Amino acid sequence: MSDTQQGGAVATSAPPSVDEGLAPAALAAKYGLSVSGARPGLFEYVRELWSRRHFILAFSSAKLTSQYSQAKLGQVWQVATPLLNALVYYLIFGLILDAGRGMTKGVYIPFLVTGIFVFTFTQSSVMAGVRAISGNLGLVRALHFPRATLPISFSLQQLQQLLFSMIVLVAVAISFGSYPSARWLLLIPALFLQFVFNVGLAMIVARMGAKTPDLAQLMPFVMRTWMYASGVMFSIPAMLADKPAWIADVLMYNPAAVYMDLIRFSLIEGYGAENLPSHVWMTALGWAVIFGIGGFIYFWKAEERYGRG
Template identity: 60%
Template sequence: MPQTLAPPDSAPAPAGPVAGRSPVPGAAPDPQLRELAARHGLEISGARPPLPEYTRRLWSRRHFIGSFATARLTALYTTARLGQLWQVMTPLFNAGVYYLIFGVLLHTNRGIANFIPFLCTGIFIFTFTQSTVLAGTRAVSGSLGLVRALHFPRACLPIAYTLIQLQQLVFSMGVLAAIVLICGVPLTWHWLLMVPVLLLQSVFNTGLAMIMARIGARTTDTAQLMPFILRTWMYISGVFYNLSVFTQSAPQAIAVALNANPALIYIDLMRYALIDTVHAKSLPPHVWPLALGWAVLSGVVGYVFFWKAEEEYGRG
């Protein structure tokens, strides 16, 4: 007689847990499966690698970072009729507005030689930091499609957005140099100091961008709050006036805090590089060590802070 098959629901239950499945939800994976995956070089998808390995992967994506930044910068002005001329015109319009308000109406130019180069330098350098922070805040939250579709070190995004702002600043620095020369300021060897100043500020800005990228990815309302914080930071950074006039009569603790302001540090160093009437004695105390310290602190803290949440970006 033909053998009768037992119905599916009468099949005996497996003696142990099904391979690849934990008997208790949320429990640790099967050790045998973990060993099997390690033997074949498999790893958890999207897991955060150790910091040295993460850095190696990030370096291998350096060409992607450059291409991404260039493409974003090109697309930024494609809908405007004047195109990339706005990279030059925007800082010029800002300088004109601020000169009208602070130079003509509020007379903050009193006692400041070469006020127009002084003002334009402050605006251009602070705008670099301001724009980088705003772009970094939206670096991850504004690129969720890319984050969820492709696997790459997420730090590529805030670094690329910092590079975009640096490219824009390079265009602006050409305009700034022309303004300085037109105003009668001579070309000196101090102009070479622009290179280390921009390098240190770029590292500082990159760290800030990574800090804000992680915060902005978790709390999207941060992007709405940052313009108010940055505007306050701008007013205490000596962009429109000589801050040393106020720190001389301020209490010691306040004077030290204002002079250690990183935005003020990089602005004053760039003014020292470009304007011959800005002398070393007018700079904040220990200005170069402070510039280096802020760059290293921001870069290292920002990088580690961002890496710590690598597994969280694009989820939820």
Template identity: 70%
Template sequence: MTQAPHPPPPTGSAPPGHGDLAALAARHGLTVSGARPPLAAYVRLLWARRHFIAAFSTAKLTAQYSQARLGQVWQVMTPLLNAAVYYLIFGVLLGTRRGVPDYVPFLVTGVFVWTFTQSSILAGTRAISGNLGLVRALHFPRAALPISFCLQQLQQLLFSMCALVVILLAFGVPVAFSWALALPALALQFTFNAGVSMVMARMGARTPDIAQLMPFVLRTWMYVSGVMWSIDNLAGKHTGWPSWVLPVLQANPAAVYIDLMRFALIDSFGADRLPQHVWALAAGWALLAGAGGFVYFWKAEETYGRG
């Protein structure tokens, strides 16, 4: 006896629904490609890629000036030349050096510290949009990119600090135990920079034109952050200003980290020139930007490189 063949499926039957496909994928251990992991798991994945982050940042730093004749010397020369231009325009022509002891160390410290923040944010804005080939080719936590760019700028700042120490000694600033305070100040600033860079990386991934706007935003931010002039001197020069102007300028995160570095390195920049609760301000900005920026970036993890 022959077995009757199975009847063909009806031609008008509906395709499997979403629930059926999800159950089929779960039964065979399949997961969504590029799905966003939970926050704790994402942190563990990022920590597991720490060696990649360090190697990537070092490679980027080495390649940055590989085509220039002076090579890595430009890591120090660029902020020094900026400081020289600012000294001529602001210190000499506009007279911002009056009333500021040790103005050259004051200016150079401000320029170096500000350049760290500025370069980190600019690099972070292009971290995803400028590395789409890497993002689409490899599976890794995307936060590794803006963090590695911030680490690259930190390494560049440490090179520049060697020149800063020479300038401080040349202008008679003595070595002091307070120089050790530069380490926690830099750690807090790095956390702040990384958080803002991750915010800008997500925004830049969706709207690449933001990268063209950021230089103008950062230039405005620099002018109100006391890089070339003393915020503290405003209290005596502009008594007619509203009372809230000076505290707002002093609480500006860029100004907070610049003032902390000046306080650590320059003996004439005393505690009386710092805003109240300056370390709490620095830690608060670092926590707000670092944690907030990380969560904000993580929420869009599965969208990077798509479309």
């Protein structure tokens, strides 16, 4: 009996598969398969984000509404919190330390309130961004969507909060003699450039925070240092008049100071162009482009790693 016959039955072998011998990558390409959660191309990623623009807006609005839902005063705290901060800083820096030297009271108070509101916009965007991935792992692991929607949504939430606060900021400016003028229109491009900068910075810290969650504990100290170095409570040139000029230049050209000074110049009557660094608009545009585009690409490059591990 031949080796192919066992108990009267003839053993037959299956014909070789046409896919036999193909590498896994070639086999996947042949049947149009791709890795689940793989990073899409940059332009495809942008297209996916645009298709979810309604979700981004709705998510940011919902987060803003729920932020103070447990407080009796509710959304009033959106404005009350930065105002109370401004009051504390005025008592300490304005009255005790005389940080407003060289400015009248009618200029210094709007100067201080504007600085608090505008810096809080960047600070809150960064603090929300650093937890954008690590604080939403359930959502990231359960659903497939461009992860950049999270830091963008949180930055948009902070922009909406700032716009509410701008009502109070305008009232403060008018109360101290800064009345509406054509210069107020400069608020629009200044806020837009700051928003783009904030989004890019939020994406950078979101990627870093996704890998190192402890960064969220360190970030408040970083932001407090940045606040004191940005002239929120004082005029940098006036405060550093007896120091080497390059120190004041470095501090004045840092992005937080640039956007604050642009909005102060736009809003406050007695805050003239002599208080701004040279080429301030080009500087503001440069910071927005560098961080907006660079932060987006930096975040996108780690897209497939978010929520894993």
